[in-house]
Amino acid sequence: MPTTSPDDPWSAVADDWGRYWGDFARPAWEPLLRTAGIGPGTRVLDVGCGTGELLEHLQELGARPSGVDPAPRMVELARARAVGVDVRPGDFERLPFDDGAFDALLAVNAFQFAEDQADALAEAGRVLAPGGVVGLAGWAERARNDLDAINSALAAADDDEPPEDGPLRLEGGLAEVLRGAGWEVLDGGVVPVPWTARNDTDLVRGILFGEDASTVADLAPVVVEAAASFRTPDGSYRLMNAFRWAVARRPEL
Numbered sequence: 001m002p003t004t005s006p007d008d009p010w011s012a013v014a015d016d017w018g019r020y021w022g023d024f025a026r027p028a029w030e031p032l033l034r035t036a037g038i039g040p041g042t043r044v045l046d047v048g049c050g051t052g053e054l055l056e057h058l059q060e061l062g063a064r065p066s067g068v069d070p071a072p073r074m075v076e077l078a079r080a081r082a083v084g085v086d087v088r089p090g091d092f093e094r095l096p097f098d099d100g101a102f103d104a105l106l107a108v109n110a111f112q113f114a115e116d117q118a119d120a121l122a123e124a125g126r127v128l129a130p131g132g133v134v135g136l137a138g139w140a141e142r143a144r145n146d147l148d149a150i151n152s153a154l155a156a157a158d159d160d161e162p163p164e165d166g167p168l169r170l171e172g173g174l175a176e177v178l179r180g181a182g183w184e185v186l187d188g189g190v191v192p193v194p195w196t197a198r199n200d201t202d203l204v205r206g207i208l209f210g211e212d213a214s215t216v217a218d219l220a221p222v223v224v225e226a227a228a229s230f231r232t233p234d235g236s237y238r239l240m241n242a243f244r245w246a247v248a249r250r251p252e253l
């Protein structure tokens with residue numbers, strides 16, 4: 001299994017991300033796209049586009065998507081999936097696009113990775129045209145996520161505590177950051193986001209993606225036991241989780 005590099009933590013896990021998680025955030029797309037008014041012809045930048053599932057969806061809607069991601073392998077996979085879409089290497093703080101190039105900017109499960117949220121929002125404002133909107137979505141607090149049972153069991157197996165919820169996960173967290181940067185919040189909410197695995201093998205691979213083979217072998221029983229209550233009669237797993245989302249209009253610059 002590939003090992004991750006501190007400079008490029010996502011390339012080594014990009015293939016597994018696409019396989020087990022690439023489509024996962026789909027339920028959060030609908031409120032973002034509706035509230036942002038994205039439709040045929042809308043120029044949309046997907047920041048932290050990962051393996052390109054949202055780009056492909058935007059293409060199918062007739063929007064005009066572009067993508068950006070710092071991980072070279074993510075860029076490669078997104079280009080292969082959303083054929084013909086302009087996907088560039090880059091990150092939130094340095095978007096490789098012209099001023100005013102987009103009507104909407106989306107970041108799904110990615111804004112939390114920005115080194116500096118204020119800089120990221122300033123950069124988002126720069127690439128948006130006047131009246132442009134940003135749509136952000138990401139994990140809600142642990143208490144809303146079945147996945148927390150597994151993460152807590154893995155932390156306990158390591159004599160550790162599960163990570164605390166960051167402010168963006170809490171009610172009002174996204175809106176507070178956006179308002180603090182001068183954006184007009186149009187709407188927001190919380191949406192159920194199930195994650196499914198076909199069997200024990202996919203459950204373990206999906207949860208432990210990026211870990212080396214011996215760690216996977218050690219931790220597989222912990223994962224399977226912690227997920228027991230989410231196992232369905234056919235041997236697959238269904239975990240209910242939640243994403244918070246918010247859409248805001250760019251401040252006048």
Ligand SMILES: C[S@@+](CC[C@H](N)C(=O)[O-])C[C@H]1O[C@@H](n2cnc3c(N)ncnc32)[C@H](O)[C@@H]1O
Nearest residue numbers: 010025048049050071091092108109110113114
């Ligand atoms: C959890 S994945 C989500 C990918 C995709 N948006 C999705 O919903 O499947 C996070 C993505 O954010 C990217 N990322 C990490 N740091 C970033 C940054 N500073 N700016 C933009 N994207 C970043 C990663 O390379 C990765 O593709």
